[in-house]
Amino acid sequence: MLSKGWFKIICIFTLVSTTTLIFFGCGAKQQKPAAGAQVKAMAAIQQDTPLIFEYAGEVKGTNEVAVQSRVSGSVVDKYIHGGEQVSAGQALYRIDGGNYISALNQAKATLAQSQAQLSNAQQDLSRYTQLINSDAISDQTYTNQQQTVAAYQAVVEANVAQVNKAQKDYDDTIVRAPIDGRLDVNDVATGVYATAGSTTLVTLGTVNPVYVQFSISENEYLKFNKIFNGNFIGKEVTLTLSDGSDYPITGKIAQVDRSMGNGTSTGTLTVKALFNNPDTLLMPGMFARVKLTGETVKDAILVPQRAVQQLLNKSFVMIVGDDGKSVSRVVTLGPKVGSYYIIQDGINPGDNVVVEGLTKLREGVPLNVTTVTADQLGLSLTSGDNTSADAGTDNNADSDSSGSGQNQ
Missing domain, CATH: 2.40.420.20 (conserved putative lor/sdh protein from methanococcus maripaludis s2 fold)
Structure with missing residues (x-):
């Protein structure tokens, strides 16, 4: 018969063995091979x-003009606000015309005086014509009078030109839009002194249609030359805007530069595609991605x-x-x-x-x-x-x- 001590040892050994079997059994189950990746x-x-070639492009106006005054003077009136759409011939600014109206009046007065002198000389010549027919005056006197009339006539013509110039200068005190387009917001304010042919009052550009300008490499030019039989003009292109949206109107290639790099060492050819822009969504200076479809890989x-x-x-x-x-x-x-x-x-x-x-x-x-x-x-x-x-x-x-x- 076992003593109490041995009985306790046997019980502890049995408990440890059972726990070990349970532990390793669970471990074996956890190490079961996992399913596939x-x-x-x-x-x-x-x-x-089809291969679609994509290029970084920049929107440019088809026509951009720096509006300058043809006469010098202070800006006394401003008829527009920056960013407006204007029409050709629309008044934009008025230059102080005080000096120009004075010059016009002076030119008109000088013209009137020369016209009066011419009229008197012509009347004398008419009278001399009657007298020479009756041998009342010498041929020399008649010839001298003819020359006097011609001289006065030349003076009148010169003074007419002066009046026309003075009138044009006065008319040019109103600065008008040379083309249809949208004004830049950086326009000058009233009071600025404008120097003729130098001071830019405002910049005006056409916004419909617009160009999108991009460049292609020499290898791409040679490739497209084969695909398009040497004629890029008129090929359709599409446009993706900077936010990832597609511009809804298809454009066409309108201009191709005459040389690679155009005086630079970039070795690229500049191309311009023309896009209608009825809602003026495209603005000069914007960047977009131009897509041009090339050959089709079978x-x-x-x-x-x-x-x-x-x-x-x-x-x-x-x-x-x-x-x-x-x-x-x-x-x-x-x-x-x-x-x-x-x-x-x-x-x-x-x-x-x-x-x-x-x-x-x-x-x-x-x-x-x-x-x-x-x-x-x-x-x-x-x-x-x-x-x-x-x-x-x-x-x-x-x-x-x-x-x-x-x-x-």
């Missing part, structure tokens, strides 16, 4: 794809930009293998088109490309795949993909051609 994937797309294979990872100058795409595990593919990137890259090599049409869940995802990992569509991801062929991939690497590879343009 949670990812989202979509099928690579194959379709004919049967292009497209994958979302967010699916592309880069490491050591190589580009990778993770796909879902036939066995449900992740497979890494090295790919050759083509141009960007909206939210996608054109893949030149490494992906086949229909391959399931991982687009979300790329963080720390390695090759050969079992995947738990949720299939998604381009619409669900908000992808588009016309606008870029603003959602960064979660790959932990730089996946914004830039495969654009050299120059200012970017395929979108």
Whole structure:
């Protein structure tokens, strides 16, 4: 028969053993292999794809004029407010005309005096004509009178010119708008002294239509020259504003510069597209993205930009293998088109490309795949993909051609 001491030892040993079995049993259950990595994937797309080239552009007025007075003097009246829309010929300012009205009156008086002298000389010549017919005066006297009339006639003509000039100077004390357009807000105030041909009273510019100016690289120029058979003029372009909205009116290329760089070393060609601007939404100085459609790539294979990872100058795409595990593919990137890259090599049409869940995802990992569509991801062929991939690497590879343009 066991003593009480031994009985206590046996009980403690049994309790410890049972607790250990329970603990390790629970641990074994917790270390059960986890399900596959949670990812989202979509099928690579194959379709004919137009290349859309995008450029940074600046809105410019089609006509801009610095309004200056043709006569000097103090501004005594102002008929407009900065920012107004005005019409050609509309009065903007009035210059003090005191000196100019005096000069006009003086010129008119001088003209009247010379006209009176001419009239008297003409009357004498008429009388001399009768006298010479009767041999009452000499030929020399008659000739002298003819010359006197001619001299007075020349004086009258000169004085008429002086009156016209004085009248124009007086009329020019009213400064008028040379074109239809909108005034700048930086206009001068009443009391400012305006120097003729020097002082800018206000700047006036046309706001409908407007130009959007952008630059293309030499390589892009050569490419477009082939695509458009050497004629850029009239090609349609679209515009995306700085807030990401699309301008609703399509523009057309209206001007192409005559030389690369136009005297600078940038090696770019300046192009202007003309846009109607009936609601004056586009204002000179605004920046926007100009989109120009180029060639169409036949049967292009497209994958979302967010699916592309880069490491050591190589580009990778993770796909879902036939066995449900992740497979890494090295790919050759083509141009960007909206939210996608054109893949030149490494992906086949229909391959399931991982687009979300790329963080720390390695090759050969079992995947738990949720299939998604381009619409669900908000992808588009016309606008870029603003959602960064979660790959932990730089996946914004830039495969654009050299120059200012970017395929979108």
